[in-house]
Amino acid sequence: MSEIIPIGPYHPLQEEPEFFRLHVEGEKxxxxxxxxxxxxxxxxxxAESKSWDQVVFLLERICGICSTSHPAASVRAMExxxxxxxxxxxQFIRTVICELERIHSHLLWLGLAGHFLGYNTVWMWAWKYxxxxxDIFEKITGNRQSYAMFKAGGVxxxxxxxxxxxxxxxxxxxxxAVDMFxxxxxxxxxxxxxxxxxxxxxxxxxxAYCVVGPIARASGIxxxxxxxxxxxxxxxxxxxxxxxxxxxxxxxxxxxxxxxAESMHIIEQCLRQMKPGPVDLHVxxxxxxxxxxxxxxxxxxxxxxIVSDGSNFPVRYKVRAPSYVNIFSNEAACVxxxxxxxxxILAAMDPCxxxxxxxxxxxxxxxxxxxxxxxxxxxxxEKTEKIxxxxxxx
Amino acid sequence: MKWSQIEHALRKEFGPKILKWTVHNKKRxxxxxxxxxxxxxxxxxxxxxxxxFIIASGLDTPRNGIEILYHFDFLHLPQVLSLRVxxxxxxxxxxxxxxxxxxAEWIEREIAELLGIRFINHPNPAHLILPEDWPEGVYPLxxxx
Numbered sequence: 441m442s443e444i445i446p447i448g449p450y451h452p453l454q455e456e457p458e459f460f461r462l463h464v465e466g467e468k469x470x471x472x473x474x475x476x477x478x479x480x481x482x483x484x485x486x487a488e489s490k491s492w493d494q495v496v497f498l499l500e501r502i503c504g505i506c507s508t509s510h511p512a513a514s515v516r517a518m519e520x521x522x523x524x525x526x527x528x529x530x531q532f533i534r535t536v537i538c539e540l541e542r543i544h545s546h547l548l549w550l551g552l553a554g555h556f557l558g559y560n561t562v563w564m565w566a567w568k569y570x571x572x573x574x575d576i577f578e579k580i581t582g583n584r585q586s587y588a589m590f591k592a593g594g595v596x597x598x599x600x601x602x603x604x605x606x607x608x609x610x611x612x613x614x615x616x617a618v619d620m621f622x623x624x625x626x627x628x629x630x631x632x633x634x635x636x637x638x639x640x641x642x643x644x645x646x647x648a649y650c651v652v653g654p655i656a657r658a659s660g661i662x663x664x665x666x667x668x669x670x671x672x673x674x675x676x677x678x679x680x681x682x683x684x685x686x687x688x689x690x691x692x693x694x695x696x697x698x699x700x701a702e703s704m705h706i707i708e709q710c711l712r713q714m715k716p717g718p719v720d721l722h723v724x725x726x727x728x729x730x731x732x733x734x735x736x737x738x739x740x741x742x743x744x745x746i747v748s749d750g751s752n753f754p755v756r757y758k759v760r761a762p763s764y765v766n767i768f769s770n771e772a773a774c775v776x777x778x779x780x781x782x783x784x785i786l787a788a789m790d791p792c793x794x795x796x797x798x799x800x801x802x803x804x805x806x807x808x809x810x811x812x813x814x815x816x817x818x819x820x821x822e823k824t825e826k827i828x829x830x831x832x833x834x
Numbered sequence: 835m836k837w838s839q840i841e842h843a844l845r846k847e848f849g850p851k852i853l854k855w856t857v858h859n860k861k862r863x864x865x866x867x868x869x870x871x872x873x874x875x876x877x878x879x880x881x882x883x884x885x886x887f888i889i890a891s892g893l894d895t896p897r898n899g900i901e902i903l904y905h906f907d908f909l910h911l912p913q914v915l916s917l918r919v920x921x922x923x924x925x926x927x928x929x930x931x932x933x934x935x936x937x938a939e940w941i942e943r944e945i946a947e948l949l950g951i952r953f954i955n956h957p958n959p960a961h962l963i964l965p966e967d968w969p970e971g972v973y974p975l976x977x978x979x
Contacts, residue, residue: 477963485974520862650887650937662909663886669861671914732862732905732914745891745903745916758891760941765889768940 442470445779447786449478458767460786464779470773474767487757492518492592492726495754499744500586502761505548508541509737510759511590513744516671518592521721521731521748530594530671530719532710535673536607537581537589538735539703539710543614544573545738546696546703550621551790551833553693556784557634557822562625572610579603594720604711612702618700626694633827635690639773639785642687646753649769652762653740654699655789657683665736677709689788696738725752737762780819837913847878854918864903866918869928871915872904875917876931879906887935888914890942892949894977898923904938921951930956939972948975958971 442463449459458480463471483502487495499510512534519525526534547570554562574584580603582588589595625631641651648657654661664681666674682698684691728750735742740762747756766789774785839972844865845852854866867875879885885906887949893901899922906915921928930953932939937946942953943962 477961477965480963482974522861523859604927647886649937650935668907669914730858730864732916734914741888743888743905745889745905747893756891756893758889764940765937768937819871 445782447782449475462774462779462782467778467780469774469777469779469782472771474771477769479683484757484759487754489753491752492748492754493746495757496590496592497588499759500588502759503737504585506545506739507586508537508590509735509742510744510761512538512672512735512737513733513742513759514746515521515590515592515732515733516735517731517744517746518723518726519731520646520733521729521746522592522720522726524593524723525719526594526721529598529714529717531673532714533595533599533719534590535677536707536710537587539556539674539687539706540573542703542738543700544570544577545698547573549738550693553682553787554625554636556787556817558824559631559771562621565617566621569614572614576607576610579606591720591723592726593723594718596720598719599714604714608708608711610708613807615701615704618704622697622701625697629831630824630828632690633831634673634781634824635688635693635784635788636686637688637786638777638781640687641769641773645769645772646687649772650765651740651769651772652765653737654692655740655766655769657681658695659687660685663741665734665741669734671735673710673713674706676713677706679706683748689784692788726750739763778823780823783817783820835883835908835912837908837911840908840911840913840915843883844878844905848875851875853855861912862914862916864916864918866920869919869921872917872919872932873929873934877934879917880935884909885915887931887937890945891976892945892951894949894975895920896977899935900926900951902928902945902951926950927952927954929954932957947973949973950976 442465445462447460447462449457459475459478462469468478483498486497490498496511496514499514500507502510531602547566551566552564554560554566577587578584580599581589581597589597641655641659643660646656646661652663660683662681662683664782665671667681679702682695682702684695726748727749731746733744742762743760745758746754751753770789774782777785848871851871852865852867856864858864880887885908888905888907890902890904893916899920902919902921904906904917906917907913919928930942932942933955939958942956943959945951945959946953946959947964947968954960
């Protein structure tokens, strides 16, 4: 008979409350139910009462980690509707902001994944290096998060003189750190043992669940909005879209680590190619019609659909964040694996999910709690430790 | 597959069943179809043309009905094809495409509760984002609510 382990929905450390019901038989997960909606903020409805200019600020508050992805898709949708293109310099600035965000988001995830595995050094180091990126944001936008840089037709602030060499020197310092992570994480036999072949999402499942971003690319599906539907300055820079075939937790981690290096490469090219010039078209109004905007957020494609009647307010604002499709695929990725792996598989989707200490196993007959959240995190750490002890001395 | 091949295949397969083909620009294409064609059109896009389902979006229109757009894209192509289906009041029901496209399951549940559309043969028509005790017949994205 299966037991049910409820996970979530709330925890102060996670930004997205979700509720997972793991059905387990012994150590194996046999089924997963997912509930969302605990923090539904009605942003689509709220957007209808904001002017086009204000909408961008509202959308920036959808996600606290990849806060610029939604404004990126939003200004693309508005520019698609009005059939305009922002000036060149603005496009380069937007690209730099988007890629800096990818670096800090991936480092944040890497730190959390390290913590789930019991590698707290990876956690501390990843978050230490992420600080450098937040410092860059603070200097060039005034904010460490929610940068308020994007608007239809351009950006709100130009880079100041001296910013470009400074960003360059910061990135130079970050490069050895990312290289170190690549070695420390991707060559570690214990991490291999804990993550390879775990939480596999086959290409067929990835297609059926319509997953996006690193989850799709780790399952061999080569989709990347930056390549497929180039926007901002992505058609003027060289970069590799990282695609792996295995579809397991390791592949998802590898995609993100390798992408971080690509992002730095993109930023360098943008800084080199940027020329002085205007950064804003000063758009006064949007015409009636429909517009679609897409952007590749760190977690995958963000999709916005807007309807305008020519007034200053949207008639309809539809947002599809990448976690909306990625989280649903946990239903397939968690089944047949150990409970000790569940926290890691759920975290590998990167829904900013870190509420494993809310996990409680309940005995279905008595209704009493048998396993606390900390116990499950401990199970994961113990499994790592067991594997580590079995390995010959490294 | 090139975009021209996709357009050709769709026109050949559905011909007069395509009510309107609007090219907003070369990357954004809107195709109007009747709601009875929705499942076969989606199946052809998803299975034969290997399209990816992005999401659906619903809109309460002043034309006494609700419009749903099903957005698709294609591997390595910049085009987004949006299938437009109009559902006139009072019979606000349309066939579910979730049996063909698993990834459409959540958004259909969302549209059902926000706009009050009934998705026929949906595998799991439960609440998604509104609370379980949300009053029946109240739809937040309806103009008349």
